[in-house]
Amino acid sequence: MGIKPLFVIHSEDAFADEILTNNDIKDKVIVNYKEIYKKLDWLKQICKTKDIDFLIFSRNDQVKDRINIGGITKRLKLGYTTVSSLEDDNFEKNTSSMLADLLNMAAKSSKDARTESNPKKIGESKTFSLIFDTEQLGCIKFGVPRLLDVLKKHKIKATFFMTNLVRQIYPEIAAHVVSEGHEIGLHGEYHEFLQEKTKDEQAQKISRMISDIGKITNVHGANFIGRFDEGTLNGMIDNNLEYFVFDAIKKYRYFGYRTAATEPLITKQSHSGRSILAIPIDVETYNYPLGLVKKMVQTSIAQKEKNNSTGQHITILMHPFRDGSLNHIKDTEQLIEFISNLGFKPSRIVDYSSALVKNNLKSLDRSVLQ
Numbered sequence: 080m081g082i083k084p085l086f087v088i089h090s091e092d093a094f095a096d097e098i099l100t101n102n103d104i105k106d107k108v109i110v111n112y113k114e115i116y117k118k119l120d121w122l123k124q125i126c127k128t129k130d131i132d133f134l135i136f137s138r139n140d141q142v143k144d145r146i147n148i149g150g151i152t153k154r155l156k157l158g159y160t161t162v163s164s165l166e167d168d169n170f171e172k173n174t175s176s177m178l179a180d181l182l183n184m185a186a187k188s189s190k191d192a193r194t195e196s197n198p199k200k201i202g203e204s205k206t207f208s209l210i211f212d213t214e215q216l217g218c219i220k221f222g223v224p225r226l227l228d229v230l231k232k233h234k235i236k237a238t239f240f241m242t243n244l245v246r247q248i249y250p251e252i253a254a255h256v257v258s259e260g261h262e263i264g265l266h267g268e269y270h271e272f273l274q275e276k277t278k279d280e281q282a283q284k285i286s287r288m289i290s291d292i293g294k295i296t297n298v299h300g301a302n303f304i305g306r307f308d309e310g311t312l313n314g315m316i317d318n319n320l321e322y323f324v325f326d327a328i329k330k331y332r333y334f335g336y337r338t339a340a341t342e343p344l345i346t347k348q349s350h351s352g353r354s355i356l357a358i359p360i361d362v363e364t365y366n367y368p369l370g371l372v373k374k375m376v377q378t379s380i381a382q383k384e385k386n387n388s389t390g391q392h393i394t395i396l397m398h399p400f401r402d403g404s405l406n407h408i409k410d411t412e413q414l415i416e417f418i419s420n421l422g423f424k425p426s427r428i429v430d431y432s433s434a435l436v437k438n439n440l441k442s443l444d445r446s447v448l449q
């Protein structure tokens with residue numbers, strides 16, 4: 080991929096430092112994560128001097144001291160992944176294994192297991208999509224296989240937004256996701272901040288992401304929430320993507336109805352007239368206990384009942400590094416049972432968006448951008 084990482088190792092993870100030293104990895108820093116927010120300028124300077132594209136953390140914010148990694152990457156505007164185990168138990172063993180996987184990445188090869196999307200009519204029906212952001216190594220190595228089991232048990236086809244980096248490190252798992260009938264969409268080459276790049280760079284990047292994921296499945300959409308701008312939109316349209324997801328969650332996390340758009344929107348390029356669908360995410364599980372997530376689902380449904388122009392569809396954003404961890408996998412299953420019991424049927428985002436385009440384009444036509 081031609082990207083340059085910097086390993087950011089927590090000072091308590093001496094084993095990780097040792098592995099890097101044994102592999103002659105010099106682009107690394109050891110820092111006490113408890114003090115990392117005080118050292119952001121220092122870290123930024125190192126990244127600038129070394130021309131770093133993304134960060135690799137030895138821990139994520141679900142284990143041990145729970146340091147907020149997202150805040151660091153947002154402030155530094157850099158891509159990231161982690162080699163963190165998902166649980167405290169076996170932390171060193173699991174984390175070491177993923178660090179080894181990362182270092183061995185080049186030796187692995189990807190399988191070709193193409194599947195076609197199969198659009199179904201949605202119309203009046205009640206449907207839901209589970210989407211999974213997949214960018215950490217523990218996320219794909221441990222979280223995704225557990226989630227695949229749960230999804231299989233409940234006969235659910237879902238959408239995984241996956242960075243090219245983790246796909247290349249774990250090609251067998253990515254191919255397994257596809258062979259189970261799930262969709263894979265774009266999530267960045269290495270979770271980078273696209274809005275930092277020029278329009279041309281973004282279009283080229285998106286094209287590279289597509290040709291990489293395209294080795295195993297057809298690509299239809301993307302999730303670049305918080306990391307994209309107008310140039311990204313143009314790049315997605317120029318690369319013939321059909322949809323992207325956007326965040327419509329915050330307005331009604333706790334109570335009440337929101338006033339922001341909760342329906343899909345069409346985003347058009349003024350110079351070409353070509354468009355891409357913007358699909359709202361209604362609910363996310365991250366940081367919320369199951370009871371609150373269920374409430375978000377109910378509030379969402381109530382809102383959809385009020386403005387029922389495209390049938391009822393709920394999109395739920397999940398993270399395998401959390402929702403696939405041993406701490407949360409039971410909640411994940413209970414959430415699936417909860418929404419299924421409400422009469423909602425699972426749908427990948429690609430199937431939902433194709434059905435929208437087929438059945439309902441006119442009622443959607445309220446262009447938003449450019």
Ligand SMILES: [Zn+2]
Nearest residue numbers: 212213214270
């Ligand atoms: Zn992400």
